[in-house]
Amino acid sequence: MEIIADQGTVFLIIAGVVSLFMAWGIGANDLANAMGTSVGSKALTVRQAIIVAAIFEFAGAVLAGGHVTGTIRKGIIDSSSPVLLENPQYLVYGMIAALLAAGIWLLVASHRGWPVSTTHSIVGAIVGFGIVGIGFDSVAWSKIGTIAASWVISPLVGGFVAFVLIRSVQKLILDREEPFAAARVWAPFYIFLVGFIISLVTLFKGLKHLNLAFSVEVSFAVSGGIGLFVAAVGGVLIRRVQAVGEESQKGRFSNVERVFGYMMIFTACSMAFAHGSNDVANAVGPLAAVVSIVQSGGEVTQKAGLPVWVLLIGGVGILIGLATMGYRVMATIGTKITELTPSRGFCAELAAATTVVIASRTGIPVSTTHILVGSVLGVGLARGLGAIDMRVFGTIAMSWIVTLPAGAILAMVFFYIMRAIFG
Amino acid sequence: MSIFDLLHKSPFKPMQEHMRIAVRCANEVPGLFEALIAGDEEELKRRKDEIFRIEMEADNLKNDMRIHLPKRLFMPVARRDLLEVLDHQDSIADVAQDIAGLLVERKFEVPKALEEPLRKLVAECVSACEFSLKIVEELDELLTAGFRGKEADRVESMCTELNGIENTTDELGMALATVLFDHEDEMKPISVVFWYQIIQWIGDLADHAEKVGNRFRLLIAQ
Numbered sequence: 052m053e054i055i056a057d058q059g060t061v062f063l064i065i066a067g068v069v070s071l072f073m074a075w076g077i078g079a080n081d082l083a084n085a086m087g088t089s090v091g092s093k094a095l096t097v098r099q100a101i102i103v104a105a106i107f108e109f110a111g112a113v114l115a116g117g118h119v120t121g122t123i124r125k126g127i128i129d130s131s132s133p134v135l136l137e138n139p140q141y142l143v144y145g146m147i148a149a150l151l152a153a154g155i156w157l158l159v160a161s162h163r164g165w166p167v168s169t170t171h172s173i174v175g176a177i178v179g180f181g182i183v184g185i186g187f188d189s190v191a192w193s194k195i196g197t198i199a200a201s202w203v204i205s206p207l208v209g210g211f212v213a214f215v216l217i218r219s220v221q222k223l224i225l226d227r228e229e230p231f232a233a234a235r236v237w238a239p240f241y242i243f244l245v246g247f248i249i250s251l252v253t254l255f256k257g258l259k260h261l262n263l264a265f266s267v268e269v270s271f272a273v274s275g276g277i278g279l280f281v282a283a284v285g286g287v288l289i290r291r292v293q294a295v296g297e298e299s300q301k302g303r304f305s306n307v308e309r310v311f312g313y314m315m316i317f318t319a320c321s322m323a324f325a326h327g328s329n330d331v332a333n334a335v336g337p338l339a340a341v342v343s344i345v346q347s348g349g350e351v352t353q354k355a356g357l358p359v360w361v362l363l364i365g366g367v368g369i370l371i372g373l374a375t376m377g378y379r380v381m382a383t384i385g386t387k388i389t390e391l392t393p394s395r396g397f398c399a400e401l402a403a404a405t406t407v408v409i410a411s412r413t414g415i416p417v418s419t420t421h422i423l424v425g426s427v428l429g430v431g432l433a434r435g436l437g438a439i440d441m442r443v444f445g446t447i448a449m450s451w452i453v454t455l456p457a458g459a460i461l462a463m464v465f466f467y468i469m470r471a472i473f474g
Numbered sequence: 475m476s477i478f479d480l481l482h483k484s485p486f487k488p489m490q491e492h493m494r495i496a497v498r499c500a501n502e503v504p505g506l507f508e509a510l511i512a513g514d515e516e517e518l519k520r521r522k523d524e525i526f527r528i529e530m531e532a533d534n535l536k537n538d539m540r541i542h543l544p545k546r547l548f549m550p551v552a553r554r555d556l557l558e559v560l561d562h563q564d565s566i567a568d569v570a571q572d573i574a575g576l577l578v579e580r581k582f583e584v585p586k587a588l589e590e591p592l593r594k595l596v597a598e599c600v601s602a603c604e605f606s607l608k609i610v611e612e613l614d615e616l617l618t619a620g621f622r623g624k625e626a627d628r629v630e631s632m633c634t635e636l637n638g639i640e641n642t643t644d645e646l647g648m649a650l651a652t653v654l655f656d657h658e659d660e661m662k663p664i665s666v667v668f669w670y671q672i673i674q675w676i677g678d679l680a681d682h683a684e685k686v687g688n689r690f691r692l693l694i695a696q
Contacts, residue, residue, distance in 0.1 A: 388481055
């Protein structure tokens with residue numbers, strides 16, 4: 052207890068810095084990938100992507116990021132374990148160690164071009180320090196089981212939803228005699244879907260941490276309203292798309308793609324929102340744990356609230372990461388993806404964003420990148436993409452096998468170092 | 475890793491490029507025969523060199539494509555089917571090359587009576603190749619449409635039309651052979667034998683073009 056009282060401020064500062072470091076890594080990597088699809092299909096320029104991310108990543112983190120942050124903060128390590136009750140500072144050391152471990156792993160892996168999931172890194176790291184620092188039983192293994200299962204299921208869900216979406220686009224728009232006319236008719240409905248689904252999942256029964264309670268009916272009504280507003284905005288934008296060279300052979304679908312280009316602006320926003328709702332927690336959850344212990348003077352409680360400024364640190368860190376290194380990643384993706392046309396990108400992004408936001412709502416940390424991969428594969432299964440390199444799935448599997456232990460081991464090492472320094 | 479590692483370069487653009495090159499070969503053939511009829515040996519040789527050059531371009535692209543189509547790629551069409559279409563595309567260029575080569579090796583003479591039917595046959599066969607190219611150019615539209623629906627139906631009916639064109643070339647080929655038979659006695663016997671070979675090969679241009687179309691049906695069907 053005394054350690055916390057003596058060194059509390061030091062811990063806060065260290066935790067804050069390390070959390071910012073992790074957030075920066077998430078922005079440079081994860082978010083760059085998520086926004087890269089929009090840049091790659093030419094729906095947004097890199098600059099526009101950063102602006103979109105700035106607004107919606109924050110919104111996602113603040114409005115919808117509370118559940119996952121809660122899970123990371125207190126859902127993985129059981130704070131009623133006797134070791135922790137005696138030595139609450141171990142949780143501080145551990146969370147700082149986890150952030151450092153995950154952040155460094157992110158740096159190393161992305162430097163070498165290995166596939167890295169920020170979510171897997173931080174969860175592996177927390178489990179790691181939990182096992183050695185506190186005790187095998189202090190880890191909530193059933194929760195870990197649920198999380199691990201969702202890591203397998205969520206890309207599949209993303210794929211399924213994307214498949215359904217692209218098939219509907221094929222049937223309603225691409226298959227028609229006049230695809231361009233059909234696109235202009237159906238686009239507002241699809242845009243409505245984007246606004247409605249994201250709002251509904253976020254607002255369902257209210258926003259606890261902002262003290263807003265909605266009944267089920269109100270949730271639907273508000274979401275419907277947001278959906279309609281978004282669809283109206285979209286409708287105005289779509290009207291600006293002129294038919295160019297419709298008679299030519301190549302013109303038939305290129306006009307449709309231009310409509311989808313505008314539609315992708317909305318899915319880009321939803322991707323940023325979804326990413327914010329799930330991945331900011333990776334940087335901020337551990338920080339929130341440290342903050343709650345230090346502020347309560349060593350009492351490890353499950354019930355402490357989540358200060359909004361903590362979410363803001365994560366958001367700012369991610370944006371700096373995106374604007375500095377993520378810039379280059381998005382630009383590279385932009386020049387190299389020529390195959391992801393807007394109609395495909397729209398379906399993949401909407402499917403991924405929906406899946407992530409649902410996971411965020413249920414408080415489960417998932418990998419946005421893996422879900423996006425699953426969604427792209429879903430589009431491919433509908434015969435919508437030229438060539439998908441299945442080797443990526445091998446590298447994803449490898450990354451699971453490597454990232455979890457790597458994060459865990461690094462966190463264990465840093466935990467011991469912290470304990471040696473601070474006692 | 476990033477998302478772009480997932481999306482491999484699509485093989486469809488190179489397919490279309492290859493077909494354009496192959497049909498360029500076929501397009502040289504009418505000029506080849508005009509030179510033959512006019513007895514212009516220099517022009518004949520020039521055309522033949524051009525065909526040989528273009529055919530090599532086609533070969534290089536074909537081999538390049540084969541190398542860059544690993545089994546691990548997941549595509550909306552079967553890999554085998556795609557490679558078979560490629561083979562038939564390439565055969566168009568190969569046949570043009572065979573014709574050009576033979577015309578230069580042996581000094582063929584064209585009896586007056588053969589000129590018109592010959593021109594008609596060559597023109598129709600080349601037009602079959604051009605039509606086949608139109609079908610191949612639909613590949614990116616097919617991809618956008620997901621290889622189904624109205625677009626697939628359009629391509630299907632184009633293939634049927636191509637079948638019709640090829641039937642016409644068969645008839646023209648037989649007509650030419652009939653004229654040849656009527657004038658056999660005026661010509662050197664060995665020349666006659668090789669003339670039948672030439673007529674066969676010209677018809678093959680349309681045959682391979684038709685096969686490209688037929689294999690396309692398999693691509694769509696899946």
